Amino acid sequence: MFFVATGAVLLALVLVVYRAISGPTVFDRVLAANSIGTLAILFLAALGFLTGRPEWLDIGLTYGLLNLIGTFAVLKFFRHGDLAFDVEEDGTE
Amino acid sequence: MRGKGSIGYILSLGFTLMAFWLAMSGHYTPFLLSVGVGCVLLCVWIAYRMHVADEEGQPIHLYSSAPRYWAWLWVEIFKSAIDVSRRIWHPSLPISPTMTRVRASQKTDVGLATYANSITLTPGTITTGVEDKILTVYALTREGADDVQSGEMDRKVSEFEGAD
Amino acid sequence: MMGTLVVDILSWVLICAGSFFVITGAVGILRMPDVFSRMHAVSVIDTAGAVLLVLGLGLQAGSLLVVFKLVVVLGLLFFIGPVASHALAQAALQAGIEPKLDQDRRGQPVAGEMGLDNTANKQTNDAGTGSRTQ
Incomplete structure (x- = not known):
């Protein structure tokens, strides 16, 4: 049954990667990249069970945080043009 | 409650972090345990200095009413996930994107954040902005916008927030 | 023997349902017309797909620690999902991208808003969204 989960997540990854490459705006690409991250966590979890090594979940957790x-x-950069932008300091939202 | 945070929140934070360390590590040798205690103390000290060891970071008063709200939210999430899936697979893609604004009746910031995030978590509706307790909601369909405007979720979140 | 069979069947059902939602979400990301409607497809993956897959895997986990880790993965996904969608929607609106709307109700008065007559509008007033706040 882990084959089903791994296969489904892989298929979804292919579709989402297509969107990340073709996406017309930068936000489409960020959206696709974000769901690639989610799918990667699920993929690592399923693959860990498939190979009988659930320790892979730890890698998935780290991947999720990153x-x-x-x-x-990325979003902060495209919204403010600066990674060190401080809303409280600047005052203008 | 602003300020440095009371001792109860600090203890609760330390206990949660230690339980998290023990569960994540799975090895209980003296060396790793002492490293764990050191890490927990460091994190609690940083949280104390950042003034985040308070009721916002550790909403102890909400723990008792959370399970009931979560159970209700899960049913809603699955209902709308099935609805959105049906629309995605439908050949003519029957969506009718609608933007609307609703008023939130929650009294605290935690309640407001819970409401906004619950709307976003439910497939088919996304909160795009919060301004003076008025949420801007983007819904995939007109029916979804009507559902949000009917205010059922708003009442549930207010119950969850006030049931202490 | 009977017990493991029941658990196996349950995991099969959960994993197949989760896989269906994950693929549905991915297809939605491809088919939806603009960035805002694509977010809805992503939230199908983040919520229904993830929770069903993780529950299905959790039933097959040997030890309690693995189950706990799966729960933490799930919790992480729940906090990332809505926060990332919200930030993305705000950043996209800020950048001047307007969603293709079928109906725009933003101009309508919200019940309970300052200086607006909330009895004038049937749409926002029908089920008492704001009456509790008065």
Whole structure:
């Protein structure tokens, strides 16, 4: 049954990667990159069970945290044009 | 409650972090345990200095009413996930994107954040902005926008927030 | 023997349903017309797909620690999902990308808003969204 899960996540990854490459705007690409991260966590979990080594879940967790930070960095950069932008300091939202 | 945070929140944070370390590590040798204690102390000290060891980071008063709200939210999430899936596979893609604004009746920031995130978590509706307790909601369909405007979720979140 | 069979069947059902939602979400990301509607497809993966897959895997986990890790993975996905969607929607609106709308109700008065007559509009007033706040 782990074959089903791994295969389904892989197929979804292919479709989402296609969107990340073709996406007309940068936000489409960020959206696709974010869901690639989600799918990668699920893929690592399923693959860990498939190979009988659930320790892979730890890698998935780390990947998830990095994915969150990465998404925010990209969005902040495209919104403010600066990673060190401080809303409280600037005052204008 | 602003300020440095009371001792209860600090203890609760330390206990949660230690339980997390023990569960993640799975090895219980003296060396790794002492490293764990060191890491927990460091994290709690940083949280204390950042003024985040308070009721916002550790909403102890909400733990008792959370399971009931979560059970209700899960049913809603699955209902709308099935609806969105049906629309995705439908050959003519029957969507009718609608943007609307609703008023949130929650009293605290935690309640407001819970409401906004619950709307986003439910497939088919996304909160795009919060301004003076008025949420801007983007819904995939008109029916989805009507559902949000009917205010059922708003009432549930207010119950969850107030049931202490 | 009977017990493991029941658990196996349950995992099969959960994993197949989860796989269906994951593929549905991915197809939705391809088919939806603009970035805002694609976010809805992503939230199908983030919620229904992830929870069903993780529950199905969790039933097959040998030890309690693995189950706990799966729960943490799930919790992480739940906090990342809505926060990332919200930030993305805000950044896209800020950048001047307007969603293709079928109906725009943003101009309508919200019940309970300052200086607006909330009895004038049937749409926002029908089920008492704001009456509790008065």
